[in-house]
Amino acid sequence: MNYIIDVSRFRKLFPAMASETTYPAEVIEAQWFQAQCFISEGKTLRGACFENVLYLMTAHLVWSNWLISQGQTTANVVTGATISKVSVSMQPPPAKSAWQFWLSTTPYGLQLWALLNIKAAGGAYIGGLPERTGFKKVGGVFY
Numbered sequence: 001m002n003y004i005i006d007v008s009r010f011r012k013l014f015p016a017m018a019s020e021t022t023y024p025a026e027v028i029e030a031q032w033f034q035a036q037c038f039i040s041e042g043k044t045l046r047g048a049c050f051e052n053v054l055y056l057m058t059a060h061l062v063w064s065n066w067l068i069s070q071g072q073t074t075a076n077v078v079t080g081a082t083i084s085k086v087s088v089s090m091q092p093p094p095a096k097s098a099w100q101f102w103l104s105t106t107p108y109g110l111q112l113w114a115l116l117n118i119k120a121a122g123g124a125y126i127g128g129l130p131e132r133t134g135f136k137k138v139g140g141v142f143y
Helices: 007-013 025-038 047-069 098-103 107-119
Strands: 077-082 087-091
Touching: 007 025, 007 047, 025 047, 047 107, 098 107
Parallel strands: none
Antiparallel strands: 077 087
16 A cells, blocks of 8 residues: 655654755655555554654655765764875674664664664564463463
8 A cells, every 4th residue: 555645744854854955845755655665564563653654764765865966875984084195994883784774874764763673573473372472381381
């Protein structure tokens, strides 16, 4: 299902992207549809929270594209610099996965990552007795 973005609401939520010249509505709408390919509605992520996640993913994509257009293609932290003979030491942000690294490249991605960790984390139990998801079986027998 495709959701419709309210561009004026997007600009209010993310004032850094309020400029209609730098961030035309068409660009925001295109990234909104792309955001729906990354994030899908689920059991713990629906309603207002799902919409908020879509807005954050859209902001992350729009901001990422703007950074790329400015020539910034890496998201590293400068750890050292030398002026004579120009030397710069860089370190990528700490991340456990490529997804986490990519989201850490923008402030909106970090907010999205935090929200997803709260709302979409966890797993599902498939098959077997539901009692096996705990530490004891029915009747109190420990594993």
